[in-house]
Amino acid sequence: MTTANEWQDRVGESWAREWQRTDRSFRELTGQLLDTVQAEPYRSALDIGxxxxxxxxxxxKANPSAAHLGLDISEDLAAAARERTAALPNATIQLGDAASWNCDGNDRPDLLVSRHGVMxxxxxxxxxAHLRKQADPQAHLTFSCFRQPSENVWVRELASLMPKSPEAQAPDPRAPGPFAFGEKDYVADLLGKAGWRNIDFIPVDYAMVVGEGEDGDAVADATSYFRAIGPAARVISELDGAAREEVLQRLFGMGERHRTGNTVSLPAACWIVTATASD
Ligand SMILES: C[S@@+](CC[C@H](N)C(=O)[O-])C[C@H]1O[C@@H](n2cnc3c(N)ncnc32)[C@H](O)[C@@H]1O
Known part of the structure; x- marks a missing residue:
């Protein structure tokens, strides 16, 4: 589970520090997501989260005549995005909660897009439902999200390396977090109830690049990335002494198993979900 408060605090801070390695991890997916998004023309885009x-x-950059608004709840991430968009006259970044964001009325987005920012x-x-009301009646929605953990080798393997607590309860699979939208029927149902139409799911399997570098540096890079971002980061930060060393050794081993040449990558599975605001 990852809450809005965590994004506004520790998790947002680490993502803001790690955006280069995070963009790298999504590299293969991003190309497919952008192709899907740009299949339809648009004049005003909202990037959610x-x-x-x-x-x-x-x-x-690709659509200079269209307006682009990036919206995020984390101050650190919005600041990083502002820096990256500073030279782009058709891009603006706003700090705010997408669940209650209000359009000023003149420029309702006709494209709502997100890379893993809506779960x-x-x-x-x-x-x-709220976002649909803010959008142009002809708007298109396109977002990516992870499929279930059982389909994502990277998180299954990571979880298998972590110490097990006998008291640990099975997490709610739909609790806000990276895997909340893993169940296709659940997502189709909630989007339908929110008024979205023509809901479609494209399964995308991609190589999540987590480490790069020569002479074994790729594995060290992967280990440090997993210590900084994602489900293992918090667990490792709460360990010390021998327990911590053991997990780090196992992480290193996982990196070695998934290294090909100068790259460490693990299989990841997600949906690209598309929908329209009206029939
Ligand atoms: C997994 S990250 C993805 C970030 C970015 N889309 C990317 O692909 O690098 C999820 C993002 O959603 C943002 N977020 C979470 N809840 C939000 C909300 N209610 N409104 C706006 N942004 C939110 C987080 O701050 C974070 O930037």
């Missing part, structure tokens, strides 16, 4: 802004930047709403149905 824009993070450090890679989608906003790429779209603004953190405490009430996703009401957030998507």
């Amino acid at each position: 824009c993070g450090a802004g890679e989608l906003t930047v790429s779209l603004a 953190f709403f405490p009430d996703p149905t009401s957030a998507f």
Whole structure:
């Protein structure tokens, strides 16, 4: 589970520090997501949970006559995105909660887009209903999100390396967090209840690049990335002594197993979800 408060605090800070390695991890997916997004013309795009802004930047560069607004709840990430978009006259970054964001009325977005930024709403149905009301009636929605953990080798393997607590409860699979939208039927249902139409799911399998470098540096890079970002980072930060060393050794081993030449990458599985605001 990752809450809005965490994005506004520790998690947002680490993502803001790590945006280069995070963009790298999404590299293969981003190309496919941008192709899907740009299949339809648009004049005004809203990037929901824009993070450090890679989608906003790429779209603004590729579509100079369209307006682009990146919206994020984390001050640190909005600041990073602002820096990256400073030279782009058709891109603006706003700090705010997408679940209650209000359009000023003149320029309703006709494209709502997100790379993994929409799975953190405490009430996703009401957030998507609200966003639909803010959008142009002809708007298109396109976002990516992870499929279930069982389909994502990277998180399954990471979880298998972490110490097990006998008291640990099975997490709610729909709790706000990176895997909240793993179940296709659940997501289709909530988007339908929120008023979205023509809902479609494209499964995308991609190589999540987590480490690069020569002479074994790729594995060290992967280990340090997993210590900084994602589900292992918090667990490792709470360990010390021998327990911490053991997990780091295992992480290193995982990096070695998934290294090809100068790159460490793990299989990842996500959906690209598309929908329209009206029939
Ligand atoms: C997994 S990150 C993805 C960031 C970015 N889209 C990317 O691909 O690098 C999720 C993002 O959603 C943002 N976020 C979470 N809840 C939000 C909300 N209610 N409104 C706006 N942004 C939110 C977080 O701050 C974070 O930047």
